[in-house]
Amino acid sequence: MNILVLQGSPNANGSTALLAREFARGARDAGHSVQVVDVASLDIAPCTGCVACGYEGPCAQYDDFDGLRQKILSADMLVFATPLYYYGMTAQLKAVVDRFCSANSSITRKHLKSALLTVAWNADDWTFDALESHYDTLVRYLSLQDCGRVLGAGCGTVSMTKHSGFPEKAYALGQSL
Ligand SMILES: Cc1cc2nc3c(=O)[nH]c(=O)nc-3n(C[C@H](O)[C@H](O)[C@H](O)COP(=O)(O)O)c2cc1C
Numbered sequence: 136m137n138i139l140v141l142q143g144s145p146n147a148n149g150s151t152a153l154l155a156r157e158f159a160r161g162a163r164d165a166g167h168s169v170q171v172v173d174v175a176s177l178d179i180a181p182c183t184g185c186v187a188c189g190y191e192g193p194c195a196q197y198d199d200f201d202g203l204r205q206k207i208l209s210a211d212m213l214v215f216a217t218p219l220y221y222y223g224m225t226a227q228l229k230a231v232v233d234r235f236c237s238a239n240s241s242i243t244r245k246h247l248k249s250a251l252l253t254v255a256w257n258a259d260d261w262t263f264d265a266l267e268s269h270y271d272t273l274v275r276y277l278s279l280q281d282c283g284r285v286l287g288a289g290c291g292t293v294s295m296t297k298h299s300g301f302p303e304k305a306y307a308l309g310q311s312l
Pocket of ligand 1: 149
């Protein structure tokens with residue numbers, strides 16, 4: 136399987152990136168091809184809502200989404216990786232999701248597999264409710280096939296994350312595919 140991880144933290148060496156790396160290691164050990172893309176380092180502007188694309192067609196904005204769109208459409212699985220920012224995904228990852236607009240039908244038709252990797256400082260039982268609800272709704276709307284999620288509660292720093300069981304859980308999820 137060709138797996139694309141959309142790593143949405145601006146910290147290239149942070150906790151989200153750590154889970155993404157461990158997930159990728161597990162998936163590669165299981166024989167899959169994995170590419171992790173730090174979307175925050177790309178030049179991807181927010182959707183302007185012009186709908187020149189008609190929800191399927193060339194986007195009026197020319198930036199790094201063009202290349203990412205090709206990667207998305209060649210993938211069998213999309214992994215959304217994000218730290219929790221005000222109980223949602225980061226603006227950088229949301230900008231990418233909003234730009235799905237110009238490939239909406241193509242993405243939906245592919246019935247891509249998907250997963251969610253996330254970390255947060257808090258560890259209340261409701262910490263990930265809003266993000267999970269958003270992810271579950273994307274799965275439903277985009278006809279994705281959810282393969283699992285790692286919800287890294289109490290992962291406020293890289294050190295906290297390294298000492299949690301979540302990197303192992305990310306590896307196990309990748310290896311289970
Ligand atoms: C702008 C911002 C918003 C955040 N919002 C939340 C939040 O709503 N809930 C939470 O538990 N942690 C929140 N955090 C903490 C991060 O999710 C946490 O530190 C995470 O480990 C950062 O991951 P990273 O190393 O991949 O960047 C926030 C951090 C920042 C910078």
